Amino acid sequence: MGATAEANAVTTGAVTEGAPAAAAPAVDRAWPAARRFITVLLVLYIAKQLFSVAAFYPFSGHDELAHFSYVRTLVNDARVPRLPDLEAWRAELVGREPPPFDEIADHLYPYCRFTLDWYCEPDNPRWSTSPPRIVTVPGLGYFPSGYQYVANHPPLYYAAMAPAFLATTRLSPVGQHYVLRLMAIPFGLVTVYAAYRLVRTLFPGDAFLTVTVPGAIAFQPQISYEAAIVNNDVVAIALVSLLLWGIVVGLRDRFPPRLCLALGIGLGLSLLTKSTTAIVAPAIGLAIVLAIGWRDWRGWSGRGVALATPAAVLAAPWYLYLHRTYGDFSGLSRIQELQYWSAPMGSFVELLTDPQFVAGRFRETWGEFGWRLIHLSPTLYWAIAVPCIVAGIGLIVYAAAAWRGLPFTRDDAVARPRAWQWQSLGILLLVCVLAYLAVVQFGTQFSLSQARYFFPAANAAALLAMLGLRTLIPMPARPAGQGIIFGALFALNVLVFTAYVLPFTTAFDAPIPWTWGG
Amino acid sequence: MAETATPQSPNAEAANSANGATEPTGASEPRRPAGRPLFLLWAALVAGLGVFFALGIVRIQAGVWFGRRMSVRQIWLGFFDYLASLGAHPLLIAAVAVAAGIATLAAVYALWLAFTLKDAPGDESP
Numbered sequence: 001m002g003a004t005a006e007a008n009a010v011t012t013g014a015v016t017e018g019a020p021a022a023a024a025p026a027v028d029r030a031w032p033a034a035r036r037f038i039t040v041l042l043v044l045y046i047a048k049q050l051f052s053v054a055a056f057y058p059f060s061g062h063d064e065l066a067h068f069s070y071v072r073t074l075v076n077d078a079r080v081p082r083l084p085d086l087e088a089w090r091a092e093l094v095g096r097e098p099p100p101f102d103e104i105a106d107h108l109y110p111y112c113r114f115t116l117d118w119y120c121e122p123d124n125p126r127w128s129t130s131p132p133r134i135v136t137v138p139g140l141g142y143f144p145s146g147y148q149y150v151a152n153h154p155p156l157y158y159a160a161m162a163p164a165f166l167a168t169t170r171l172s173p174v175g176q177h178y179v180l181r182l183m184a185i186p187f188g189l190v191t192v193y194a195a196y197r198l199v200r201t202l203f204p205g206d207a208f209l210t211v212t213v214p215g216a217i218a219f220q221p222q223i224s225y226e227a228a229i230v231n232n233d234v235v236a237i238a239l240v241s242l243l244l245w246g247i248v249v250g251l252r253d254r255f256p257p258r259l260c261l262a263l264g265i266g267l268g269l270s271l272l273t274k275s276t277t278a279i280v281a282p283a284i285g286l287a288i289v290l291a292i293g294w295r296d297w298r299g300w301s302g303r304g305v306a307l308a309t310p311a312a313v314l315a316a317p318w319y320l321y322l323h324r325t326y327g328d329f330s331g332l333s334r335i336q337e338l339q340y341w342s343a344p345m346g347s348f349v350e351l352l353t354d355p356q357f358v359a360g361r362f363r364e365t366w367g368e369f370g371w372r373l374i375h376l377s378p379t380l381y382w383a384i385a386v387p388c389i390v391a392g393i394g395l396i397v398y399a400a401a402a403w404r405g406l407p408f409t410r411d412d413a414v415a416r417p418r419a420w421q422w423q424s425l426g427i428l429l430l431v432c433v434l435a436y437l438a439v440v441q442f443g444t445q446f447s448l449s450q451a452r453y454f455f456p457a458a459n460a461a462a463l464l465a466m467l468g469l470r471t472l473i474p475m476p477a478r479p480a481g482q483g484i485i486f487g488a489l490f491a492l493n494v495l496v497f498t499a500y501v502l503p504f505t506t507a508f509d510a511p512i513p514w515t516w517g518g
Numbered sequence: 519m520a521e522t523a524t525p526q527s528p529n530a531e532a533a534n535s536a537n538g539a540t541e542p543t544g545a546s547e548p549r550r551p552a553g554r555p556l557f558l559l560w561a562a563l564v565a566g567l568g569v570f571f572a573l574g575i576v577r578i579q580a581g582v583w584f585g586r587r588m589s590v591r592q593i594w595l596g597f598f599d600y601l602a603s604l605g606a607h608p609l610l611i612a613a614v615a616v617a618a619g620i621a622t623l624a625a626v627y628a629l630w631l632a633f634t635l636k637d638a639p640g641d642e643s644p
Contacts, residue, residue: 040624040628044624050613205637207635375579487632490629494570495576498593499577503588506581
């Protein structure tokens, strides 16, 4: 089953155009019915997202205010913002006058409840013209308040938003923010389309997966939420989704040079968007070794260089800047100093095995909607969890049945994967594992570890889950099954908007309690 | 991506696309109506959606109205009234409403396509 059984490329130490796996399927064969489906799904998605932009309360998306302020600084001051240096800032305190730092603008104070680290009393007339910029924490001293706490984020997303921000300066901040929300939609669209291409590459003619995988991404409430608010997560999700598609193509076609170059550029851009996308790098490396064969070190190392070079050229300057400015490659040590209220959620092993941690991340995967203010009901969470658990069981059944070549797989092409398809599934699973471990790792340093750090792996998770469900549905019932799954996902969206999002937004301006991250 | 060759279907009139794949013709993709059970299932779901929007009542699960029972129509119309109260231009509110309508109609059609999409014709084992 090894790739070498099918490989017939000759390498000479440089990257050469490898021939695709022998007797590879016609994966790009036209399939009008599938094209029709994905076209309609994408139209549906655009319309849904246009509505979603309006449906969520202004600036209520996670860190929208901070991301908005980063763009504003980039446009107004032609530079990236900086996190305040706590020690230097305290040294400059004169009397009780706080030294300047890159702050979230005064006129955004009415939305202070949607930020971290900004003393929030928007109805207090004392702060109406001059919001608080310094807080005193008993036992810890003075801290800056209302600083741009995403200043350590890579700049690509903000640079991409800058033209739209510049073109809309005549609008109010709320108006500008809606425009920036609209700019997130194309990245969601790319993610849905990448899910479709991922399936069409891996299992070219399977209707069930063609319907359910892009459908799951299009209707996943939190992925859709990311594509309707001001944030850099959606760009990271889109780029990693494209990378996942590219990895599977590479495993099928043995990573030809142009693909390696494209993956390198994609990886570099994703690292310039969000550092958490680094989780995909080891997966790409392993995929190349699997496709080429570990003995052919010239083959895989040459491809590795072709991939790593553009990634490094693109991303290195930013991470060197981070190290020069903050003393590390993430700026997180500076964040730890400033976020006096944050504490580790537990050790790595504790969080990995803590059912409450897992449950919390599951809730955030499907609900919560930024700032953990919109909680889906326990009944609804269970209604989502049960199919997810069933999907997991189905995936195990799939792996066992396909590996052993059980009789019921005989007439099912999907259940008899070739070597490169096994490798692809393994890599997709690896990406999911690495993404979740990154969520756990973040929780060992900060109290705000969140499920959205997993979201770049969404397409991989969706494919594996739907493969699991497909395995458990008898072949004659799959047309009904794929429709029911699609319908259920749409119904979930209708219910979430009707019973949760719209009432929350409509009645929001009545006083509600503001809490630290729920 | 690598170019691949596709075995020609005996009755197909090949029309090569850019990557060398063959466009299936009507002969290789039989147009037979979806089964009656699937149609009934689709119709039931669409009817259910219509009933939900027209007559449904839900318990609000988020925000200051938590626990209240309201009609679905009231919730949706209330949202558009809320946009108007913010000073949104009527055309903008109409655009938001149209977006919701298009999304719903497209979902109904996509649901039909989801039920009726069959495996690609001539799909062989990999």
